Amino acid sequence: MPSISPAEASSDTPDNTPHALLPFLQTQSQNTLTRLYQSPSSCLSIFRLLAPLERQMVMNLLWLESSIAVATMATWVIQEHQKLYENALTTLARLHILPHHIAKLALNPTFKTSLRQAITGGGTTGSFGVPSQKDDKHSPPDIKVLDGYALERWETILHYMVSSGMGQAPTKPSQGVLYLLQRSGLMASMRGAPLQITSTGFQFLLHSPHAQLWDLLLEYLAMADERRMDVVEVLSFLFMLSTMELGREYSTENLSDTQKAMLEDLRDYGLVWQRKPTSKRFSPTRLSTTLTSSLPPLPTSTGTGSGSQSEGFIVLETNYRIYAYTDNPLQTAVLNLFVSLKYRFPNLVVGSVTRDSVRKALTNGISAEQIISYLTTHAHPQMRKNKPLLPVTVQDQIRLWELERNRLKSREGYLYKDFASLADYEFVLNYAKELDVVIWESPTKRCFFGSSEGHANIKGFIERRTGGQA
DSSP states (O other), X not given: OXXXXXXXXXXXXXXXXXXXXXXXXXXSOHHHHHHHTXXXXXXXXXXXXXXXXXXXXXXXXHTOXXXXXXXXXXXXXXXXXXXXXXHHHHHHHHTTSSOSSOSEEOOOHHHHHHHHHHHHXXXXXXXXXXXXXXXXXXXXXXXHHHHHHHHHHHHHHHHHHHHTTTTOOOOOOOHHHHHHHHHTTSEEOSTTOOOEEOHHXXXXXXXXXXXXXXXXXXXXXXXXXXXXXXXXXXXXXXXXXXXXXXXXXXXXXXXXXXXXXXXXXXXXXXXXXXXXXXXXXXXXOHHHHTTTSSSOSOTTOOSSSHHHXXXXXXXXXXXXXXXXXXXXXXXXXXXXXXXXXXXXXXXXXXXXXXHHHXXXXXXXXXXXXHXXXXXXHTBOTTGGGSSSSSOHHHHHHHHHHHXXXXXXXXXXXXXXXXXXXXXXXXXXXXXXXXXXXXXXXXXXXXXXXXXXXXXXXXXXXXXXXXXXXX
């Protein structure tokens, strides 16, 4: 009998969190998922996203021709991992891969058939893309060209996020990308001002490129209905891209109208490459082919993602001086959000964390904890020998500057004063308190301050009491 070992029961991710796409899939109807499961590439991609225990359960059932009792499956699980097994059952049921609350277990027939085809190579559905015929005029793009294109497009988006509103003029992404950044809350425009990065956007920069990409793609999926796009076709195309071969050209002839329209959007994100917009061929970049794998999507990236996180490039001293060993414009632009930069050398940037630089970051919605988290995440290996990693005095001062800014808060409202008597003042004040709109009061001065929301009611109450002479 097979059993579940601790290694098999653990998830691919360090914190055992499921892939970001799984919660979205679990919100879809059974009919939607069954349509999606008609595609072998979709089934294979979803299988990759499952936790190891869930994958093992699927493989144990995949080649069975009949269902098995729930009790039989339960005997395969050692006692200390019973909870993990129950959670896996719940996840697979929500994905409609397994049935809900019945005595026997069997894979969704559509999922089973498609996953078998994906593994054995059966079927002629074109689910994994249709390679284009050899072109005598043009050879397939070199992988270095694809990597360079993907990196340039992706860092254009990130660089615009961190540089906008800072008096700089980086290359502007397409309108579709800008709309997505606003829609996802990563950037916002205050009172008609240029787009600026938000607190959510800065937190986005702390993620790996893989997580960043899925953050945007999930928002893209959320807009499918609004754009009258079939979410099944959108998901199928993303899964198709994730199973394609890097460096190979594929035909657009077998794509649906929705998927052909997606090509333009995905070019802007750096997921696909085409010689020209009207070309009937396209090539997936590494951003696409690693969508459902654990491989790095940008192995040559020097951005803010996993590559730089593992190495670290920032040294922070107790005198608030920062030395950043980088020649990457994107990393420099991120530092410029909360650091006063002094000198720039070919591979070194020097600056200081100052009250003004931190206040500028706070004004843009970046919190003190996010600044500290960024410095910790990107700390130089030499600094990681320190305990604590960052100087405590610097951490405390950054938090104090945030508290200093938050000491005063402004509220719009109305001041009510000049009451004829204390009784009149208390009568109106009690009415305002019943409405829960009193922000401040002073009995000695016979005045109080109320919020804008309650002004119409208070004004009407005073006019009725004084016969319309308020």
